[in-house]
Amino acid sequence: xxxxxxxxxxxxxxxxxxxxxxxxxxxxxxxxxxxxxCGVCHSDIHQVRSEWFPGIYPMVPGHEIVGRIVxxxxxxxxxxxxxxxxxxxxxxxxQECGNCKKGYEQFCEVGKTVFTYNGFEKxxxxxxxxxxxxxIVTDQNFVLHVSDKLPLxxxxxxxxxxxxTYSPLRKWKIGKGHKVAxxxxxxxxxxxxxxxVSFGAEVTVLSTSPGKEADALKLGAHKFxxxxxxxxxxxxxxxxxxxxxPLLLSTITICI
Ligand SMILES: [Zn+2]
Ligand SMILES: [Zn+2]
Numbered sequence: 163x164x165x166x167x168x169x170x171x172x173x174x175x176x177x178x179x180x181x182x183x184x185x186x187x188x189x190x191x192x193x194x195x196x197x198x199x200c201g202v203c204h205s206d207i208h209q210v211r212s213e214w215f216p217g218i219y220p221m222v223p224g225h226e227i228v229g230r231i232v233x234x235x236x237x238x239x240x241x242x243x244x245x246x247x248x249x250x251x252x253x254x255x256x257q258e259c260g261n262c263k264k265g266y267e268q269f270c271e272v273g274k275t276v277f278t279y280n281g282f283e284k285x286x287x288x289x290x291x292x293x294x295x296x297x298i299v300t301d302q303n304f305v306l307h308v309s310d311k312l313p314l315x316x317x318x319x320x321x322x323x324x325x326x327t328y329s330p331l332r333k334w335k336i337g338k339g340h341k342v343a344x345x346x347x348x349x350x351x352x353x354x355x356x357x358x359v360s361f362g363a364e365v366t367v368l369s370t371s372p373g374k375e376a377d378a379l380k381l382g383a384h385k386f387x388x389x390x391x392x393x394x395x396x397x398x399x400x401x402x403x404x405x406x407x408p409l410l411l412s413t414i415t416i417c418i
Contacts, residue, residue, distance in 0.1 A: 163187065164194070168222040168295035174212040181220055183291060185299045192299050193241050194233040195249070200293035201226030201318040204349065209280045218280050224293025225251040225278040226321040228314045238302045246308040250321040253278050253290060253304045267304075319349070327354035331361060338362035343398065344383070347374045355381045366398060 163184035170181035188194050206223035208214050227249040231241050241247060254276035255267035262270050269275075274284050279292030291298075308317055320328075327350050336342055340363040344354040347367050358365045359382035366385040367378040375386040387394050 164297070164299065166291075166295055166297050168291060170220040170222045170291075170294070171210050172220050174210070174217060174219075178210070178223075178294070181222070183220070183222070183295075185291075185297060186288075188233045188235050188299055189301075190235040190237040191301050191303070192235045193231050193238055193247065193302050193305055194297060194299045195227070195229040195247055195305070196232045196297055197227055197229040197293055197295060199228045199315050199318040200224040201322065203319075203322050205322075206292075218282070218289050221280055222291035222293075222295050223279055224295070225249070226318040226323070227278070227293035227298065228308055228318045228321070229298075232297070235302075240302050241305065241307075246310055246314070248306040248308045248317060248321050249278060249293070249298065249300055249304060250306070250325060251278050252276065253300045254284055256284070257303065319353075323350045324353050326350055328357055331357050336361050336363050340364070341366070343368050343387075345369075347371075347378050347381075352377070352381055355383050359383065368398070 164187060166183055166185045168181050168183060169178040170183075171178055185194070203226055206225070209217055210221060210223055229247060231243055231245045231247050234241055234243060252267055252275060254274070255262050255270040256272050256274040257267070259271035261267070267275055276283055276290060279290050281290045282288060283290060308314070331342070331354070336358060342358040342363045343366045344351050344358065345368045347355070347369050351367070355365055355367060355378065365383045366387055367374070367383045368387045368389050369378070370388070370390050372388045378386045387398050389395055
């Protein structure tokens with residue numbers, strides 16, 4: 163086993179504290195990453211506090227991981243030592259069912275999706291530990307290449323907040339001529355605005371906070387609708403609204 167250091171919580175009411183633990187040895191299909199940055203996603207806070215379901219403790223949160231590959235297994239062909247890499251919210255799945263083969267591992271048909279932390283490996287009993295740690299050992303198929311031209315601290319949030327908003331926009335082939343409404347200008351919403359604008363869409367931010375209008379426009383949004391103002395809401399009745407469920411990377415689109 164490989165010694166590792168982390169920030170962990172030991173119960174839903176405790177604060178994060180330094181914790182020593184062990185990662186598995188690097189298997190034939192694994193890479194080991196020295197973690198350089200990890201984003202803090204609000205779902206980390208929910209899970210630390212067992213607000214969604216009873217957590218698995220000790221818990222090492224973190225699923226927006228960027229780092230450098232320091233070791234590769236004998237079967238690893240996608241990565242070399244020294245390269246930059248990222249990991250999001252999943253670290254394994256059955257990798258054999260129809261959905262896994264199509265790249266929809268979050269919908270693994272035999273329920274073997276392995277989340278980066280607060281879950282169990284495919285054996286159903288070994289806990290997974292996330293990115294608030296100094297190293298991680300993961301199957302190469304759940305690791306992404308990261309360009310060395312990018313500021314890494316800014317890359318980390320793309321692994322969850324970024325992909326969660328990028329995914330539906332690409333799935334529905336959003337571009338020039340489309341109108342997109344983004345519900346809420348938070349960690350995900352502001353990325354949705356930037357992506358949709360960069361794809362050429364006309365973007366409207368729907369928000370209950372009129373104070374966010376200036377930021378929305380600064381990020382490139384074309385319009386802003388204060389959803390507490392009935393008269394303003396009336397003007398917008400035919401937009402595609404993107405809603406996102408970050409943890410599952412699944413997205414729902416609703417036409418109104
Ligand atoms: Zn997240
Ligand atoms: Zn599967």
